[in-house]
Amino acid sequence: MAKRVCIIGGGVIGLASAYALVRAGHTVTVIDARDAVGRETSFANGGQLSYRYVAPLADAGVPLQAIGWLLRGDSPLTLRPRLDPQQWRWMAAFIGACRGSVNQRNAAHLLRLASLSQATLEQWREADHLDGFDWRRNGKLVTFRRAGTFEQARSKVTDARPQQVLSAADCARLEPALASGGFVGGIYTPSEEVADCHAFCRRLAARLEASGRCTFLLGQKVTGLRHADGVVQAVVLGDEVMAVEQLVLAAGYRSAELALPGLSLPLYPLKGYSLSVPIGAQHQAPNVSITDYDRKIVYARIGEQLRVAAMVDIVGFDARLEPKRLALMKRQALETFPGAGDYTRAVEWAGMRPATPTGVPLIGASAYRNLWLNLGHGALGFTLACGSGQLLAELIGQHVPSIDMQGLTPSAA
Secondary structure, eight states: OOOOEEEEOOSSHHHHHHHHHHHHOEEEEEESSSSSOOOOOOSSOOOOTTTTOOOOSOOOHHHHHOOOOHHHHTTTTTOOSSOOOOHHHHHHHHHHHHHHHHHHHHHHHHHHHHHHHHHHHHHHHHOOOOOSSBBBBEEEEEESSSHHHHHHHHHHHOTTSSSEEEEEHHHHHOOGEEEEEETSEEEEEOOOOEEOOHHHHHHHHHHHHHHHHEEETTOOOOEEEEEEEEEEEEEEETTEEEEEEEEEOOOOGGGGGOOOOOOOOOOOOEEEEEEEEEETTOOOOSEEEETTTTTEEEEEEETTTTEEEEEEEOOOOOOOOOOHHHHHHHHHHHOOOTSSOOOGGGGEEEEEEEOOOSSEEEEOSSSSEEEEEOOOBBBHHHHHHHHHHHHHHHHTOOOOSSSSTTTSOOOOO
């Protein structure tokens, strides 16, 4: 039976949810505080659709490694402790998840979701002719500067994973832009993809508007939720109150502001940065997506720009650009790919990735009968968006989900 669904959040997660719901025959309203879709974390993220690289940040040894990072001037991690119980609760839960067995279990959940997401996007592209967002299956090459980290990575490559172990010379042959990168080797996965997340959001919004079954309320901030007897009755938009039948919370890290009694949302923003570097005819930008493992920087050619993304800053809810962090990232990008683009015209950006301590998103029913969650995808929002939206549409429509939901359902919510 068709349902009326209201979605709070006009980023890639909310829009993918809306698209899957409309495809299933439901009627949707999307609300976002910005005056256009995809203007927050979806705007200028890394662009890599890394379906095989979804292991959570929380892992054995990470806390000790993080201490070493914090002592470095060129650290990929910044921690600014605050008098904020939410930050400390999140960090305590994160440390609790830093165990090898927990990481392996959560990585399996994410890999299952990522595989569904890749298949779902392929279906939308082929069946619906969804295009116009610079999608390519260009492969991903994880490169290593130190022999030790390279040996650890190559030891984990098995016949079950479609990956190739490459020497430094092999990497340069695969991607000529790497000739002077200073790498000792790499792991190549040819099935990985790249696309423009913001353009994808705009294409989804255009298709949704054309469907006649989706309404957008943009520039409207949800200031509260009204509920009674375990049901959300309405959303409050300033002076306006709008009744809802089914409600999806997909507002990223801002979702915690709307938490209801008994609703646990263990989210915290992990701030990241990107540079969008214009590529001209005279430049040699990499065509393969590159992850510089030791520096924790990703590179993706998206149309005629090179997207450079990096950093994890745990600094509270401050989304401002940090000049020192951006300068470090630009310097390292210039060292690695000096001829890749016009760095003097690079567009700088910072985004707040909504992360759970375990790295596994919250998808599905909450403690309120008509409130659904699609939250906490961290740095994998674009990668996991289509699969997450498809699962949510199946759950709301009371269909059997496409994959086992173990580990993904928000048990504490």
